[in-house]
Amino acid sequence: MPINVPKQLPARSILEKENIFIMDTERATTQDIRPLKILILNLMPEKERTETQLLRLLSNSPLQVYVDFIHTKSYQSKNVAESHLKQFYKTFEDVRSQRYDGMIITGAPIEHLAFEKVDYWQEITAIMEWAKDNVTSSLHICWGAQAALYYHYGINKDSRSHKLSGIFNHQLVEPTCKLxxxxxxxxxxxxSRNTDIQISDIMKHPDLVPLDQSEKAGPFLIVSKDERHIMITGHIEYDATTLAEEYKRDLNKGLDIHMPTGYFPDNNPDNLPLNRWRSQAYLIFSNWLNYYVYQETPYTWD
Incomplete structure (x- = not known):
């Protein structure tokens, strides 16, 4: 999939070096095709890294995609330059008059807070409510998934005694699902999270379907029966070294943190970890774009 991104976006040069198909606006406008419009609400602190991770995964299909990034107006991120936000990001107020084929809501390092205690919770709920009429399908990642389950379906999260961090095995229970x-x-x-969603709560809800199970990590993929919401409870977009960097960061903070499970070769944090989830990450994103966005969205919005 050619990703239509601004020439100056830092992620562009990284993706081009990886031979990812990148297209700028000038070339995109010469093609007689309607690109999918995807809105990304980026709540992660290291926004530039998350931009690269998500754009990489959105690249693996023959569809053309146009991406808008938005950030919260009610909270100012401390880990990104104001100039970067001004150049590449919009706010909800800037886009609320538009309609999008798909939307992604990322994770956020705020799991220890009750949803209503989050500074930008009212803004998040306004976006999720707006999406009911203006977005064909939404994909929610980690905290974004928990927020969607709470807001749309009344399912709350449970705190953990220790952070769940690592690579975990999952077994499909709905292998015929399009996702x-x-x-x-x-x-x-x-x-990489400090809270859990209980599989029993998902299974009891008449509008939700868990697609997999894991004894240690719980459900990873949850789909609403109307196909409007995809919830991913982990971080399928992570790079190979992201968990290692988080682990070392938490150690430096003096936190009581366990080494990521099943992650470092030979269970030695001095060894460089391998990306063993890349293929499923690409498949999940391309399946979402194809079956839940492209196949369902109208060619022209009324």
Missing amino acids: VRGINDEFLAPH
């Missing part, structure tokens, strides 16, 4: 077409019956997925 997991092409994925092995067992697959690996990265997790």
Whole structure:
């Protein structure tokens, strides 16, 4: 998939070096095709890294995609330059008059807070409510998934005694679901969170379907029956070294943190970790774009 991104976006040069198909606006406008419009609400602190991770995964299909990034107006991120936000980001007020084929809501390092205590919770709920009429399908990642389950379905999170961090095995329980077409019956997925969603709460809800199970990590993929919401409880977009960097960061803070499970070769944090979830990450994103966005969205919005 050619990703239509601004020439100056830092992620562009990284993706081009990886031979990812990048297209600028000038070339995109010469093609007689309507690109999918995807809105990304980026709540992660290291926004430039998350931009690269998500754009990489959105690249793996023949569809053309146009991406808008938005950030919260009610909270100012401390880990990104104001100039970067001004150049590449909009706010909800800037886009609320538009309609989008798909939306992604990322994770956020605020799991220890009750949802209503989050500084930008009212802004998040306004965006999720707006999306009901203005977005064909939304994909929610980690805290974004928990927020969607709470807001749309009344399912709350449970705190953990220790952070869940590592690579965990999952078994498909709904292998015929469109989202997991092409994925092995067992697959690996990265997790990094301090809270859980209980599988029993998902299974009891009449509007939700868990697609997998894991004894240690719980459900990873949850789909609403109307296909409007995809919830990913982990971080399938992470790079190979992201969990290692988080682990070392937490150690330097003096936190009581466990080494990521099943992550470092030979269980030695001095060894460089390998990306063992890349193929399923690409499949999940391309399946979402194809089956839940492209196949369902109208060619022209009324």
